[in-house]
Amino acid sequence: MLSALCLGLVILLIMRTRGDSVTQTEGVVTLPEKASLTLKCTYQSSYSGFLFWYVQYQNRELEMLLQSSLGNQKVTNRGFEATHISRDSSFHLQKSSVQTSDSALYYCALS
Numbered sequence: 001m002l003s004a005l006c007l008g009l010v011i012l013l014i015m016r017t018r019g020d021s022v023t024q025t026e027g028v029v030t031l032p033e034k035a036s037l038t039l040k041c042t043y044q045s046s047y048s049g050f051l052f053w054y055v056q057y058q059n060r061e062l063e064m065l066l067q068s069s070l071g072n073q074k075v076t077n078r079g080f081e082a083t084h085i086s087r088d089s090s091f092h093l094q095k096s097s098v099q100t101s102d103s104a105l106y107y108c109a110l111s
Helices: 002-016
Strands: 021-024 037-039 041-044 051-056 063-068 074-077 080-083 093-095 105-110
Touching (some): 041 051, 041 105, 063 080
Antiparallel strands (some): 021 041, 037 093, 051 105, 080 093
16 A cells, blocks of 8 residues: 555656756765865756755665755755755755765755
8 A cells, every 4th residue: 555655656746847857966076074065956947846955874764954945045954055046946055064974975856
């Protein structure tokens, strides 16, 4: 029963976002401690949706880090910040001083 529900949700999301795309910084980014971080995220969408940054630390589940639904809205969490700039279709993730504990996989998403 649960797997059927999950499958339905995935199909709904795929149909809703058909034609939309997200492009983000690729590959490994290596920085010394206390350096500033910027991970770029740009998108193409035919409607105003929600933008997200997700993080996955080693041996941990994926978790939402930031969410924005309005243009030019700045959001912050755990020292990270991102501003949704509608005119540039961007939602870049930034942190002014990274720590070893920030080592993780970061994903930008549009819904």
